[in-house]
Amino acid sequence: MSNIPSVSVVIPLYNAEHTILRTLASVSEQTCQPKELIVIDDGSTDGSFALVNNYILHYKGPIQIYIFQQPNSGVSRARNVGMKHAVCDYIALLDADDWWQPEKLARQLAILQKHPTIDFLGSNRNGEHWKQWLFKKFNHLTPISAKLLLYKTFFVTPTVIFKRSVLTKTGFFDETQRYAEEGNYWIRVCHQHHCVLLNESLVITGDGKPNFGFSGLSSNLKEMEKGELKNMRLGYDLGVVGRMEYLFLVIYSLIKYIRRIAIVKLRG
Incomplete structure (x- = not known):
């Protein structure tokens, strides 16, 4: 080049x-x-x-x-x-x-x-x-x-x-979001x-290693979920999605959170 x-x-x-x-x-x-x-x-x-x-x-x-x-x-x-x-x-x-x-x-x-x-x-x-x-x-x-x-x-x-x-x-980067x-x-x-x-x-x-639930910041699944929900809200506030899709995304994220907890428990 x-x-x-x-x-x-x-x-x-x-x-x-x-x-x-x-x-x-x-x-x-x-x-x-x-x-x-x-x-x-x-x-x-x-x-x-x-x-x-x-x-x-x-x-x-x-x-x-x-x-x-x-x-x-x-x-x-x-x-x-x-x-x-x-x-x-x-x-x-x-x-x-x-x-x-x-x-x-x-x-x-x-x-x-x-x-x-x-x-x-x-x-x-x-x-x-x-x-x-x-x-x-x-x-x-x-x-x-x-x-x-x-x-x-x-x-x-x-x-x-x-x-x-x-x-x-x-x-x-948003320094308030860990x-x-x-x-x-x-x-x-x-x-x-x-x-x-x-x-x-x-x-x-x-x-x-696995992408979540193993080590580092990603091991704290509850706080990771809070961060992801904050990102969903960001998308809504920016106008990336409307209200109904935002609500769907919240439910979708919570389902993924429950799935991750189950995977980590089975892995352990």
Whole structure:
């Protein structure tokens, strides 16, 4: 590819000493490397900060790597701080316990160069491939609307890359929402921008563990459900759905919540 757009990678870091080096390596081993990597340490109490500092001291590659510290304030504030520091054409998000396949950025940048109207591009993860979900058929590139995200969150944070200009129109993550905060942001972005899913699995999240009820913030199913219901209300307030569809979505979300509880109990 010629004239490759520059990319800023943002990683929030909190007590991830067992995974952060693998995550950093997955960025440095990209076949198409980003210009900068910004790590925001969110008040870690383990050895995470020291590990990243040591990695930076010994790193000899072309990526400009920075680490900033803040008192523990939550993942949304950490991402926001990182995105405010970003200077490149595109911002790619990654979490400290996930990692990218080596061709992740190259594949997405190729799509973005070929289709410059795309503002926001996600991918699949953990071997997923979508053919159809309910009545929605998926192609190699599938536009994702804010309404569709109210039914299912097809974008997962470590898979997404987007134009930095998105920040000017949509702003940042809601720092008051600690659960399902990424869904809140995707809905707002997709309400205002051209968002697309690349139907390729380019990321490993959670070490391949189940998507909910296992560890991290997603393990708190009750709070996750509160976050999802808040996102449903957001969709209604933005005019993405009308009142009747909003009420249907609430019932639908509660059914999914009950199903998740049952799955976790059976798994345990």
